[in-house]
Amino acid sequence: MRSYQHLKAMTSFVGETKRKLYSLKKAARDQQKELEKTMDAQKTLADTSSYCRVCELDLRSDPKEHEDNEIHNVISGSIC
């Protein structure tokens, strides 16, 4: 009985974390989209592209700059 409760708690914890990660990644995507809008207007870093494995996101901005991003750091902290 106790182990079942524990398992159930663990499962819901994992589900909770996954949901949290999903919404964080979505937030990162939305933020990136907004960023790209302004970059398209400026046409400065249009040729720069890289991929963030943490956010699962194509970046058109400086990856170093992206690593300072708050959402990126929250996601990388959540994954461990």
Ligand SMILES: [Zn+2]
């Ligand atoms: Zn990232």
